[in-house]
Amino acid sequence: MTKQLFPRLLGPVTLVLLALTAWLGLWVTPRDAVQGNLVRLVYVHPAVAWVALYVSFGTATIASVLYLWKRTRSIVMDRVAHCAMEVSVVFIVLTLITGSIWGRPTWGVWWAWDARLTSTAILGVLALGYLALRRANDDQALRARRSAVFAILAAINVPIIHFSVDWWKTLHQGATVFTANRTLLIHGLMAWTLLVSFLGFTLLFFWLLRARYRLEVSRERALSVSLDEALTLRRREGAF
Amino acid sequence: MSSAESTPDLSPVSPPKSSSRGRWRSIGVLAVLALAILALLSQGLLHSLNYFETVDQVLAKRASLGTEVIRLEGVVKPGTITRTSSGASFVVTGSGDHQVYVVAHGSPPQLFQANIPVVVVGHFTTATSLTFDGTQILVKHTASYIAAHPARVKAPNGSVR
Numbered sequence: 001m002t003k004q005l006f007p008r009l010l011g012p013v014t015l016v017l018l019a020l021t022a023w024l025g026l027w028v029t030p031r032d033a034v035q036g037n038l039v040r041l042v043y044v045h046p047a048v049a050w051v052a053l054y055v056s057f058g059t060a061t062i063a064s065v066l067y068l069w070k071r072t073r074s075i076v077m078d079r080v081a082h083c084a085m086e087v088s089v090v091f092i093v094l095t096l097i098t099g100s101i102w103g104r105p106t107w108g109v110w111w112a113w114d115a116r117l118t119s120t121a122i123l124g125v126l127a128l129g130y131l132a133l134r135r136a137n138d139d140q141a142l143r144a145r146r147s148a149v150f151a152i153l154a155a156i157n158v159p160i161i162h163f164s165v166d167w168w169k170t171l172h173q174g175a176t177v178f179t180a181n182r183t184l185l186i187h188g189l190m191a192w193t194l195l196v197s198f199l200g201f202t203l204l205f206f207w208l209l210r211a212r213y214r215l216e217v218s219r220e221r222a223l224s225v226s227l228d229e230a231l232t233l234r235r236r237e238g239a240f
Numbered sequence: 241m242s243s244a245e246s247t248p249d250l251s252p253v254s255p256p257k258s259s260s261r262g263r264w265r266s267i268g269v270l271a272v273l274a275l276a277i278l279a280l281l282s283q284g285l286l287h288s289l290n291y292f293e294t295v296d297q298v299l300a301k302r303a304s305l306g307t308e309v310i311r312l313e314g315v316v317k318p319g320t321i322t323r324t325s326s327g328a329s330f331v332v333t334g335s336g337d338h339q340v341y342v343v344a345h346g347s348p349p350q351l352f353q354a355n356i357p358v359v360v361v362g363h364f365t366t367a368t369s370l371t372f373d374g375t376q377i378l379v380k381h382t383a384s385y386i387a388a389h390p391a392r393v394k395a396p397n398g399s400v401r
Binding site for chain 2: 029030031032033034035036038039042105106107108109112113114115117118119121122125126128129132133135136137138168169170171173174175176179185186187188189190
């Protein structure tokens, strides 16, 4: 009962949280002292980036580690890693797009070759590389092993992205939430709305991941059924 | 009908060979992506790992800089902004009394104002001058978000009381 309840509630709860984010972000929260109404993008871009870098890429990496570890190795882990990486690509692209939309009026440019932006773009290319690598091999076990190793190596870029604003001088601002001294640099209702947006987009990821996983299982099942049908047909042909 | 014809051959056969064209295409895509990563590394990380130099750093090596194009970072000094027909002139400050006079061309970004950190792309007008000729102003806003107070009264000159 509980097992079925969570997946059923995932979609509606995600929609409610995202609608709440839109309502709070557009109508309830105040303007920022410096950025004015541009601050409303803070309820989208950081949450999307959070999902892209940590939640989805993290899920793909953890699933890859679990696949490589013999005790937990299963096709389920490979599927989860693959599906999470596909969703990650979507969120990385959204991160770059929403960042550009925010960057143009605030910085004055759509794009800057600073360490944060460049390393995020590299993560996007690495995620695409992972998906290309999966198509380069038909052997399931070999494909799963190679792509798992690739995902883990690509994940090295995630802490580089995170700390890039501390390690180097970047146009991109430093952390607002995950600051070094644990000081939240956003206050009151703005902070609560930010929290709701983080929850909403995180649940959206798991909703998309679940949908993509089910699609993958159906695709594999359809392939398997068509193989069985072909064998049956061949047997019938042989009988006459 | 002979027995050979009536009994089908159902012995296992090797799986069909995968399309080598598809595999080569994927390897080609991987190669293109590897080149893309190298290009990004070259453009973004190796050439501008540190995106700008602060006023303090620039003044410390002023003699060796000459009129080289750099990205200069500093905070816009209040009371120094003058809008011109071609852009704006202002003073950017570093720590202590370090400061550089900037004459920038082109319209400044929406958030450009006093007390805000900016990155100005440009060069010093002469090898020894402390006047910086800016071709682009980028606003480097902070990571802090503080609610504005719309209830406060706005004075005729635009300042908030």
